[in-house]
Amino acid sequence: MATGAGVNQTVWSAIVLAAGAGRRFGGRKLLAPFEGGALLDGALTAAFASPAEVVILVTGSEAGEVAAAAQAWAERQGAGDRLQIVHAADHAEGMGASLRAGAAALPAHAAGAFVFLGDMPRVPAALLPRLVAAVEAGAAAAAPTCGGRRGHPVLFSAELFDPLRQASGDEGARAALAGLGPRLALIATEDEGVLFDVDRPEDLPG
Template identity: 45%
Template sequence: MSLGRWSALILAAGAGRRFAKDGGSGKLLADLGGAPVIRRVAERVLGAGFAEVVVVTGADDAPVRGALDGLACRIVHAPGWGEGMAASLRTGIAALDSASQGVCVFLGDMPLVPVALCADLVERAQAAGYAARPRCEGKPGHPVALTRSAFGDLLMLEGDAGATALLKAHSERVAYLDTADSGVLLDIDTPDDLAAAAAAWKA
């Protein structure tokens, strides 16, 4: 399955308050193997073969842009980022190419996300008719592949719920891809999470 007509969306708008509260500063800008976390995510996604990669910024707009300098991704700012993930999704979906057949949504604090699953996720999403997401040890993870039929619903989202409610509402049209790769679940919320990610990255 080719990703050449699908978009990738990286959500990087949150303030990371939990990470900062636990003794860290901006988690997306934290060092991971010699580069900021958000750059590691973007580099990985850019290597997957999507038609476009769009990054949505918010709280740390200027430094995140700086961290992505030189990468072939398009960066858009969500002015209402403080509302929660819905604002980031709305901004990102509205910015996608009009010819996009669907989008894989990535989180900016998940540097170990296995992009090799994307082709299978896209294929399953198209077959199911709405979306597909990976699942590890029974827990749903990222990235989430959403067909164009979901775009209208994504543009109507509000608050900090993300797309989870939509996936539940359309459960009969959502497929899952079981995987043993814990990278679909590993996000960075605390300095301890960053240490775990760094160890996994080095390995």
């Protein structure tokens, strides 16, 4: 939910990247059964737990099925009005294409945007306010770390929206983060959900 009131209102957005073909998984990865739902449900749960006014889901491969699954999930939560679905027609290029599509749909008045990955279903909601606090304190972006490794999601301030709109290849947001130095706030957590992703069927819990 947005905070504040009137012209001083702080508005956040979120992007969920759900365009990949899941080739290493064998296809239909985001629709695979996971903990009583679909794998994508975990990323949606985290995104909708954020203070984002709008959650932008970027589809690519299996676009119709992924969009329908996400819309149905959001409706079940009574949050269908917060979900916006955009399609990255050039998704085969790599993550950069889906990130461009999501960033292009961001509202101009947003103070920042979370970027969630559709195959990371265990992002802890408790972490999200800490990322917001870091950006509100002046960081250009904020990301979690666990065991010395940088994880997801990343919260980008509005000053980085243009670099996100220019993302290319399979590098995703790395170019936008490059060179930030101490302006990239690293938020330490012991929750390995910030690192857990699913690439292959064997990554799913038995």
